[in-house]
Amino acid sequence: MRNRQIDIIFTALFAILILGLFYIQIIRGDYFYSLSRKNVIRVVSLEAARGRILDRNAVALADTIPSFDISVIPQEIKSDTSIFDKVSQLLNIPVGELKRNYKKNYINAFTPVKIYEKLDKDRIIALEENKFQLEAVVIDAQPQRFYPFGKMASHALGYLSQIDFYRITRLKPYGYESSDLVGYGGLEERYDLVLRGERGGEQIEVDNRGQRVRTVGYKPSRAGKDIQITIDTRAQKIIDSFMQDRKGAVIIMDPYNGEIIAMASYPAYDPNDFVKGRNKAVERLLKDDDSPLFNRAIAGQFPPGSVFKIVTATAALEYKPSYINKTFVCNGYLQIGNRYYDCNSVHGQESFMDAIIHSCNVYFYNLGMRIGPEAINKYAYILGLGRKTGIDLNYEAKGFIPSPNWKKIRWLQNWHKGDTANMSIGQGEVLATPLQLVKMVSFLINGGEVIYPHLIKKIGDKQVNIVRNKTIKLKEETVNNINNALYNVVDNPSGTAYNAKTKSLKIYGKTGTAQVVGKSPHGWFVGYAGKERPKYAFCVFLENCGSSHIAAEVARDILRKMLQEGLFDA
Amino acid sequence: MHKIDRIVLFITVIILLFSLATLYSSCHVKGEFLRSDIFFRQVIWILAGLFIMWVFSNIDYHKLWDFAWPLYALALFVLFFVLIFGRSILGAQRWLELGGFNFQPSEFGKLVLIIVLSRYFSKKSFDELAVVKKQSSALKGFVIPLIITGGLTILVLAQPDLGTAIIYLLIFLIMVFFIGVRFRYILISISLFLLLSPFIWMSLRDYQKDRLLVFLNPNRDPLGAGYTIIQSKIAVGSGRLVGKGWFSGTQNQLNFLPERHTDFIYSTIGEEWGFLGSIILIILFYILIKRILRLAGLVHDPFAKNLCLCIASLIFIQFFINIAMTAGFMPVVGLPLPFISYGGSSLVSLFLLIGIVLNISKRY
Numbered sequence: 005m006r007n008r009q010i011d012i013i014f015t016a017l018f019a020i021l022i023l024g025l026f027y028i029q030i031i032r033g034d035y036f037y038s039l040s041r042k043n044v045i046r047v048v049s050l051e052a053a054r055g056r057i058l059d060r061n062a063v064a065l066a067d068t069i070p071s072f073d074i075s076v077i078p079q080e081i082k083s084d085t086s087i088f089d090k091v092s093q094l095l096n097i098p099v100g101e102l103k104r105n106y107k108k109n110y111i112n113a114f115t116p117v118k119i120y121e122k123l124d125k126d127r128i129i130a131l132e133e134n135k136f137q138l139e140a141v142v143i144d145a146q147p148q149r150f151y152p153f154g155k156m157a158s159h160a161l162g163y164l165s166q167i168d169f170y171r172i173t174r175l176k177p178y179g180y181e182s183s184d185l186v187g188y189g190g191l192e193e194r195y196d197l198v199l200r201g202e203r204g205g206e207q208i209e210v211d212n213r214g215q216r217v218r219t220v221g222y223k224p225s226r227a228g229k230d231i232q233i234t235i236d237t238r239a240q241k242i243i244d245s246f247m248q249d250r251k252g253a254v255i256i257m258d259p260y261n262g263e264i265i266a267m268a269s270y271p272a273y274d275p276n277d278f279v280k281g282r283n284k285a286v287e288r289l290l291k292d293d294d295s296p297l298f299n300r301a302i303a304g305q306f307p308p309g310s311v312f313k314i315v316t317a318t319a320a321l322e323y324k325p326s327y328i329n330k331t332f333v334c335n336g337y338l339q340i341g342n343r344y345y346d347c348n349s350v351h352g353q354e355s356f357m358d359a360i361i362h363s364c365n366v367y368f369y370n371l372g373m374r375i376g377p378e379a380i381n382k383y384a385y386i387l388g389l390g391r392k393t394g395i396d397l398n399y400e401a402k403g404f405i406p407s408p409n410w411k412k413i414r415w416l417q418n419w420h421k422g423d424t425a426n427m428s429i430g431q432g433e434v435l436a437t438p439l440q441l442v443k444m445v446s447f448l449i450n451g452g453e454v455i456y457p458h459l460i461k462k463i464g465d466k467q468v469n470i471v472r473n474k475t476i477k478l479k480e481e482t483v484n485n486i487n488n489a490l491y492n493v494v495d496n497p498s499g500t501a502y503n504a505k506t507k508s509l510k511i512y513g514k515t516g517t518a519q520v521v522g523k524s525p526h527g528w529f530v531g532y533a534g535k536e537r538p539k540y541a542f543c544v545f546l547e548n549c550g551s552s553h554i555a556a557e558v559a560r561d562i563l564r565k566m567l568q569e570g571l572f573d574a
Numbered sequence: 575m576h577k578i579d580r581i582v583l584f585i586t587v588i589i590l591l592f593s594l595a596t597l598y599s600s601c602h603v604k605g606e607f608l609r610s611d612i613f614f615r616q617v618i619w620i621l622a623g624l625f626i627m628w629v630f631s632n633i634d635y636h637k638l639w640d641f642a643w644p645l646y647a648l649a650l651f652v653l654f655f656v657l658i659f660g661r662s663i664l665g666a667q668r669w670l671e672l673g674g675f676n677f678q679p680s681e682f683g684k685l686v687l688i689i690v691l692s693r694y695f696s697k698k699s700f701d702e703l704a705v706v707k708k709q710s711s712a713l714k715g716f717v718i719p720l721i722i723t724g725g726l727t728i729l730v731l732a733q734p735d736l737g738t739a740i741i742y743l744l745i746f747l748i749m750v751f752f753i754g755v756r757f758r759y760i761l762i763s764i765s766l767f768l769l770l771s772p773f774i775w776m777s778l779r780d781y782q783k784d785r786l787l788v789f790l791n792p793n794r795d796p797l798g799a800g801y802t803i804i805q806s807k808i809a810v811g812s813g814r815l816v817g818k819g820w821f822s823g824t825q826n827q828l829n830f831l832p833e834r835h836t837d838f839i840y841s842t843i844g845e846e847w848g849f850l851g852s853i854i855l856i857i858l859f860y861i862l863i864k865r866i867l868r869l870a871g872l873v874h875d876p877f878a879k880n881l882c883l884c885i886a887s888l889i890f891i892q893f894f895i896n897i898a899m900t901a902g903f904m905p906v907v908g909l910p911l912p913f914i915s916y917g918g919s920s921l922v923s924l925f926l927l928i929g930i931v932l933n934i935s936k937r938y
Contacts (some may be wrong), residue, residue, distance in 0.1 A: 005754050006751060006754060006869070007752075007870065007871050009751070010748065010751070010752055010867065010883065010887075013869060014863060014864075014867070014886075014890055015860075017890075017894055018859075018860050018894075021894060021897055021898065022856060022902060024843070024852065024854075024898070024903050025810070025852050025853075025897075025901060026849065026850060028807065028811040028901055029810065029811055029813055029814055029815070029844065029848060029852070030814065030815060030904070031851040032811055032847055033812070033813070033849075035811065035816065036807070036808050036810070036811025036812040036814075037811070037812040037814055039808045039811075039812065040808050040809065040811075040812035040825055041812075041824075041844075042822055042829055043805075043808065043825065043830055044824045044830075060801060107657050133898070189824075209824070209828070211604065211828040211829045211830075212828060212829040212830045217828060285767055308820035366877070468938075530713060543609065561922060
């Protein structure tokens, strides 16, 4: 009989059992405990609804609508893949894509795996109706950005996309995460912190099927603030309709307070394309040679051409009011040194006024050389060229105004008279953005008050007040003379923009045809208009359109349409 | 005549209370008493078991000696019968329906095997046993009892019920070891088993192969065969020292464990009562088994001695294997935790065995 041995063996085995349990419950207990917590606790992030962007009449330009994500719970489907076929049929999405997403996003057996994102309400209904057959499918609603007007004002609005490396390093301290959507370009980027709101979270306890049993912790998401901007959708629609197949930019601004009424840059993009993540439409936009993502209105730097004559003329009159009586003879060209500088026509004897009305180059070559490049440079800066206007959009360009010193330093070359001649008519190195030119002409009507072009009107419920504390001092005489000339550019049958003349609308403006090496010239028409008193400053810029004539025509069509729609009524 | 062994009785009752407390908790789903049917059925089984225990503690165990061989024949017949007419649950034909109750003949087989082996090794006089011990006859001391055990084992294996078959073989091994068969035979039989193991492997059903492979690497199939192992190990481990508390085991209450009131009931104990609860459970069983072994040492009748030893071994083997598999130390073989798992057949046969032990304690 082996009583004792049996006893010892059993006792030893009991001891082993205790040791084993000691190992997994005490030594590795915390590890298993954390695994058991992981089994049951899920953190569900609650996306914050992004604030809307409203126009000045509270029309939503960027809205937030619900969109739906579809997930499946791996544990529920096990190896039954027919669920993918069903979902694919109902939603009309290729099965391969669903399976690929499933593989890509799989975390563990209990966590729902996202198989398709961002479906709209109409498509989700088909799935919702068949939900009883698809127990493993989970549908979540998420707030999503929606731009009801598509391409319209896309550059002013910007778009939303996944945060990139550059932005995440900069924005991390503000609580941004690497999976966030942030604004790119336009107001979406500039006011991102206001618009984005704060993501909330919910800790829930789930059962083995990943279904909610109870809520453990909850932090509500805080919706972003709406912003109201100065854009008037009516005006914006008009300028967009005339720019559809063109390349260039149009800005309409209130010259008295700097409110941008409309701003368009074409070719444009549809910001809704970016909402769906990287796709073919986005690839196409990024590859397009015409850079549709580029906001020409504020970041495009172009030679202003004859529009710049306003600067030269102002400089001359400010220096010596008697220039108003100065005449030069135009033979169609001017010889400086051994080079010939062209004019657009043979004007003969030209007065100061005529020179602006006819846009005579020869007159301005002469005038420019009389007053010198430093004076032109100085007045260009006074009139706001060569530096940012300070509009509340990122990526604004400064433009450029050359000077003899600059040429010396940059190129180690002397400044020639020819350089002065080129500068006087806005050619050569002179560069300006459409926005700068609108700002420039508004000085002529608001009595020299410095206005800051801006788009913001209200953040949440708070009115945004733009500080205005500066005026530039121009002689009243100067301003009157130039205004008079600009009026005649349109009104006078020999004016370069006579084609823009409109009944019951007083249009002031200056055309510009900017020569571009190797391409057809850009056309400009910059000015202001109103029934009696000027109401809007505008700038029409058409890239490589051939002539300012076309720009004046587009401006006329826009202004007439605005007049028809009553936008010029007080 | 002695008095009944009160300690065995007392410990059994405590284990029963432990069982009911655990089962009551594991019948809750998400805080609701959803599986109350299981709980109350178990209460009925326990009452029936207590009655049977009382009956058998009053029946002279010598009667079992008389019925040993007829019972063996009956067991062979029933096990054969269940293979052909039995109800199959989860792919295994283990159940017979008897007047509305599902009855597991392999449980009956355990009882019969214990009785038959006890009788076989005690029919000789003490002197003759000494002869066996000196191995005058390997045939009588080893081969014949192996054939007796094998008959039942093969029928059970065919169901297929690997767990019970292992128990039969282990009872046999402990019995021959206890009697004093030379180690040589035990070693030979073990090496034979190892030699045959490739063939056994081939004869295993797919799910059994899976279980073995999954034991070696549970992550092989975390949603299928490995799921239970992983989840029950997490449940036991996450109990830590004092457990998560009654009704607070998330693994159990939130349905992460299938079969948690039957074979995996220990996961509930481990999770809700922690290491301390487990120790108490182990100590209770240790006292019970020690007490029965002590009785084996005290009684003079070799049949009673063998019976006590086999009964103690059976309880121990099931207890050990069940805890080890639930905590992930061993491959999963479907065995209930004695007295605690839900299930009538196992419970009733255990009570019956305790009844026999109590009867022996009165008579030595």
